[in-house]
Amino acid sequence: xxxxxxxxxxxxxxxxxxxxxxxxxxxxxxxxxxxxxxxxxxxxxxxxxxxxxxxxxxxxxxxxxxxxxxxxxxxxxxxxxxxxxxxxxxxxxxxxxxxxxxxxxxxxxxxxxxxxxxxxxxxxxxxxxxxxxxxxxxxxxxxxxxxxxxxxxxxxxxxxxxxxxxxxxxxxxxxxxxxxxxxxxxxxxxxxxxxxxxxxxxxxxxxxxxxxxxxxxxxxxxxxxxxxxxxxxxxxxxxxxxxxxxxxxxxxxxxxxxxxxxxxxxxxxxxxxxxxxxxxxxxxxxxxxxxxxxxxxxxxxxxxxxxxxxxxxxxxxxxxxxxxxxxxxxxxxxxxxxxxxxxxxxxxxxxxxxxxxxxxxxxxxxxxxxxxx
Amino acid sequence: xxxxxxxxxxxxxxxxxxxxxxxxxxxxxxxxxxxxxxxxxxxxxxxxxxxxxxxxxxxxxxxxxxxxxxx
Numbered sequence: 001x002x003x004x005x006x007x008x009x010x011x012x013x014x015x016x017x018x019x020x021x022x023x024x025x026x027x028x029x030x031x032x033x034x035x036x037x038x039x040x041x042x043x044x045x046x047x048x049x050x051x052x053x054x055x056x057x058x059x060x061x062x063x064x065x066x067x068x069x070x071x072x073x074x075x076x077x078x079x080x081x082x083x084x085x086x087x088x089x090x091x092x093x094x095x096x097x098x099x100x101x102x103x104x105x106x107x108x109x110x111x112x113x114x115x116x117x118x119x120x121x122x123x124x125x126x127x128x129x130x131x132x133x134x135x136x137x138x139x140x141x142x143x144x145x146x147x148x149x150x151x152x153x154x155x156x157x158x159x160x161x162x163x164x165x166x167x168x169x170x171x172x173x174x175x176x177x178x179x180x181x182x183x184x185x186x187x188x189x190x191x192x193x194x195x196x197x198x199x200x201x202x203x204x205x206x207x208x209x210x211x212x213x214x215x216x217x218x219x220x221x222x223x224x225x226x227x228x229x230x231x232x233x234x235x236x237x238x239x240x241x242x243x244x245x246x247x248x249x250x251x252x253x254x255x256x257x258x259x260x261x262x263x264x265x266x267x268x269x270x271x272x273x274x275x276x277x278x279x280x281x282x283x284x285x286x287x288x289x290x291x292x293x294x295x296x297x298x299x300x301x302x303x304x305x306x307x308x309x310x311x312x313x314x315x316x317x318x319x320x321x322x323x324x325x326x327x328x329x330x331x332x333x334x335x336x337x338x339x340x341x342x343x344x345x346x347x348x349x350x351x352x353x354x355x356x357x358x359x360x361x362x363x364x365x366x367x368x369x370x371x372x373x
Numbered sequence: 374x375x376x377x378x379x380x381x382x383x384x385x386x387x388x389x390x391x392x393x394x395x396x397x398x399x400x401x402x403x404x405x406x407x408x409x410x411x412x413x414x415x416x417x418x419x420x421x422x423x424x425x426x427x428x429x430x431x432x433x434x435x436x437x438x439x440x441x442x443x444x
Binding site: 197344346347350 | 381382400408414416437
């Protein structure tokens with residue numbers, strides 16, 4: 001009788017619980033709490049948090065290769081590179097590249113803010129991360145979730161969960177992380193600079209933009225093709241004006257569906273053995289540094305451009321070069337209005353902001369080309 | 374000569390705080406435009422009386438659209 005009872009108990013997960021598993025539950029529940037209570041990127045942190053709980057239930061087999069449900073989501077969604085490009089299709093469908101075309105020189109700010117990616121790459125490598133892992137950590141500085149996931153799945157799948165959570169957490173914290181750096185690096189007078197109006201962008205230009213950029217970027221950095229192609233296809237849907245239904249589906253239904261299948265398996269990659277390592281702490285610290293450096297270099301580049309140009313740029317715009325769209329642009333606007341409440345920087349900041357998305361994809365493409373050939 | 378109040382950015386007017394013929398002082402918030410899911414207040418550029426209000430709540434505006442005239 002007793003032996004039957006013990007064997008029955010052994011079929012339950014309770015006997016396999018470890019302190020590490022309990023810690024992971026706490027992490028998962030914390031993310032769920034932050035998503036619900038603080039609304040930190042709830043669309044992603046909620047499913048990621050739940051995925052963490054699921055991956056840390058012993059004997060569930062949800063992540064067993066070839067069998068587990070979440071493993072299949074991961075394998076066919078993320079490992080096969082399907083979901084991040086589909087998310088980019090949606091981003092393309094709702095992104096207006098008009099502000100970028102109106103002030104083309106602001107593209108440079110989107111590039112300048114990628115400096116954090118490369119600086120962190122070298123720092124992480126110097127600290128002992130292998131070159132693939134270092135690149136994956138560096139890309140967090142671009143503050144772009146799908147790109148981080150895309151690169152991590154190719155270069156360092158073992159870090160995917162931690163890097164994705166770091167990227168999305170920092171994106172949620174843009175309004176907390178960026179303003180102190182922005183205030184520190186600019187003077188009151190600089191923050192008051194009002195931008196001169198950009199030129200009017202014609203419909204044809206907006207229509208040509210996705211086509212021309214596809215050719216240009218993919219010919220230049222072929223490895224960026226999966227993300228750039230979908231981003232620009234989505235944008236072509238938008239600007240063509242004739243496929244309203246496809247544009248709508250890409251940015252709403254399709255995007256929502258894949259978001260579900262993205263978050264849960266990312267959380268599920270974070271089991272106790274893989275996640276509870278000192279390494280993960282470094283990922284979060286380095287990722288934060290990458291993001292802060294990117295903010296700073298964007299601002300510095302704007303100041304540098306002001307030395308050579310009579311049409312002054314408000315250096316706050318440089319901070320929008322990280323690709324957290326549109327949070328970074330909103331933060332620029334807010335910090336700008338603190339100095340001059342009638343300074344409307346929002347739409348100007350959208351220029352470097354959308355350039356930052358493209359910049360981060362190109363940075364990821366360069367890593368892929370150099371590190372996997 | 375009336376002073377024009379132009380939309381500083383494209384978006385949707387979600388709130389208008391004043392009636393035509395109301396007296397305004399410089400920097401008074403006269404309306405709120407929502408753009409990129411963020412509320413942006415529009416302030417009176419000068420003292421005066423609202424001669425004309427050309428938009429109503431819910432209107433979509435483009436950059437530089439004429440919103441109101443202050444005389």
